[in-house]
Amino acid sequence: MSAVARIQLASKVAAPMASKALGVSSSRFFTGTARAQNKVTVVGAAGGIGQPMSLLLKLSGKVEHLSLFDIVNTPGVAADISHCNSKGKVTGHKGAEEMATALDGADVVVIPAGVPRKPGMTRDDLFNTNASIVKGIAEQCSKSCPKACFLIISNPVNSTVPIFADVLKANGVYNPQKLMGVTTLDVCRAQTFIAENQGMDVDKLDVTVIGGHAGTTIMPLLSQVEGAKFSDEDIKALTHRIQFGGDEVVQAKDGAGSATLSMAHAGAYFAGKVLDGLNGVEGVTECAFVESDLTEAPFFASPCTLGKDGVSKVHGFGNLSSFEQALVDDNVPALVKMAQKGSDFVKNN
Numbered sequence: 001m002s003a004v005a006r007i008q009l010a011s012k013v014a015a016p017m018a019s020k021a022l023g024v025s026s027s028r029f030f031t032g033t034a035r036a037q038n039k040v041t042v043v044g045a046a047g048g049i050g051q052p053m054s055l056l057l058k059l060s061g062k063v064e065h066l067s068l069f070d071i072v073n074t075p076g077v078a079a080d081i082s083h084c085n086s087k088g089k090v091t092g093h094k095g096a097e098e099m100a101t102a103l104d105g106a107d108v109v110v111i112p113a114g115v116p117r118k119p120g121m122t123r124d125d126l127f128n129t130n131a132s133i134v135k136g137i138a139e140q141c142s143k144s145c146p147k148a149c150f151l152i153i154s155n156p157v158n159s160t161v162p163i164f165a166d167v168l169k170a171n172g173v174y175n176p177q178k179l180m181g182v183t184t185l186d187v188c189r190a191q192t193f194i195a196e197n198q199g200m201d202v203d204k205l206d207v208t209v210i211g212g213h214a215g216t217t218i219m220p221l222l223s224q225v226e227g228a229k230f231s232d233e234d235i236k237a238l239t240h241r242i243q244f245g246g247d248e249v250v251q252a253k254d255g256a257g258s259a260t261l262s263m264a265h266a267g268a269y270f271a272g273k274v275l276d277g278l279n280g281v282e283g284v285t286e287c288a289f290v291e292s293d294l295t296e297a298p299f300f301a302s303p304c305t306l307g308k309d310g311v312s313k314v315h316g317f318g319n320l321s322s323f324e325q326a327l328v329d330d331n332v333p334a335l336v337k338m339a340q341k342g343s344d345f346v347k348n349n
């Protein structure tokens with residue numbers, strides 16, 4: 001079946017709530033809390049994302065044991081965060097020899113390990129460094145916590161998620177329900193920029209963002225935003241800004257890295273929703289980059305229901321405008337290529 005035919009079919013079978021991934025806003029972050037009965041390991045916990053995301057996870061009260069792993073500095077980060085007067089214990093683990101302990105028994109592993117972009121770089125330019133980092137982490141996870149949910153933040157997500165999948169597969173422990181590329185920051189940006197443009201309440205906005213996490217593979221579905229009225233110019237400008245929001249931050253930081261604070265918020269929010277699902281909260285739906293048969297791309301972001309075993313349903317994405325359909329048609333081949341690049345890396349290394 002052609003990519004277009006598969007997409008049309010997916011649109012027809014889209015679940016009623018498929019275009020309604022829950023909104024992401026700070027005021028919603030601490031609501032709907034599930035019981036704190038989990039171990040969450042952050043890999044890359046001493047980094048620009050890792051530190052504030054770990055802090056937010058600690059403050060959420062959703063984590064019983066927050067295990068912080070990095071190749072540097074985690075004892076200090078863990079000691080610092082552990083003094084926050086919220087539920088849950090914090091442990092710090094540093095270096096390869098402590099990685100197994102950090103991961104042992106984890107229910108959720110959140111991974112912001114790897115190098116960030118500098119101005120002028122694409123996310124794919126990070127591949128050479130981050131592919132081996134992610135592959136190594138996946139190898140250890142296969143041994144220490146094969147049943148955990150794995151939430152991949154490290155770029156390029158369009159390739160690192162397939163890398164993680166192939167390592168788990170090679171070790172006989174791959175469960176597609178439990179591997180998710182984190183695309184929540186794209187949803188955060190879409191909600192923020194659309195609220196500004198439309199003068200709408202950001203807390204009430206639901207925006208679905210499908211595809212991948214790099215440039216034009218990020219595809220916000222503006223035609224499905226309830227109550228919004230966009231001109232054709234608005235649609236083009238907003239879509240472009242959401243797709244290249246990461247570049248906006250990279251340029252503003254001027255060589256000091258990429259988005260860390262907004263990503264910490266997005267990562268902690270998404271991990272909290274995964275925990276809610278694991279703990280039996282019903283109706284949790286968020287966009288994520290997961291194994292998918294909606295298009296020819298083996299991994300594709302769309303709204304997913306998060307349940308007791310991770311992703312319980314990958315939803316279609318509803319009816320698309322001709323502008324959005326053209327975006328999908330143009331970008332699915334790129335997603336196929338980036339996934340293949342990840343798979344080839346695992347095959348050859």
Ligand SMILES: NC(=O)c1ccc[n+]([C@@H]2O[C@H](COP(=O)([O-])OP(=O)(O)OC[C@H]3O[C@@H](n4cnc5c(N)ncnc54)[C@H](O)[C@@H]3O)[C@@H](O)[C@H]2O)c1
Nearest residue numbers: 044046047048049070071112113114115116153154155263
């Ligand atoms: N998915 C997204 O939306 C999104 C958003 C922002 C950034 N990112 C990506 O997240 C990654 C991290 O960004 P950052 O700004 O936090 O970078 P950073 O350099 O500040 O932090 C990365 C951390 O990873 C650690 N690390 C490196 N190799 C490791 C290993 N093998 N095991 C454990 N830890 C290891 C480093 O020591 C460092 O502390 C980058 O690849 C960046 O492109 C993704």
Ligand SMILES: O=C(O)C[C@H](O)C(=O)O
Nearest residue numbers: 117123155246247258259
């Ligand atoms: O832009 C980057 O390189 C980091 C991240 O993917 C983002 O979207 O902010």
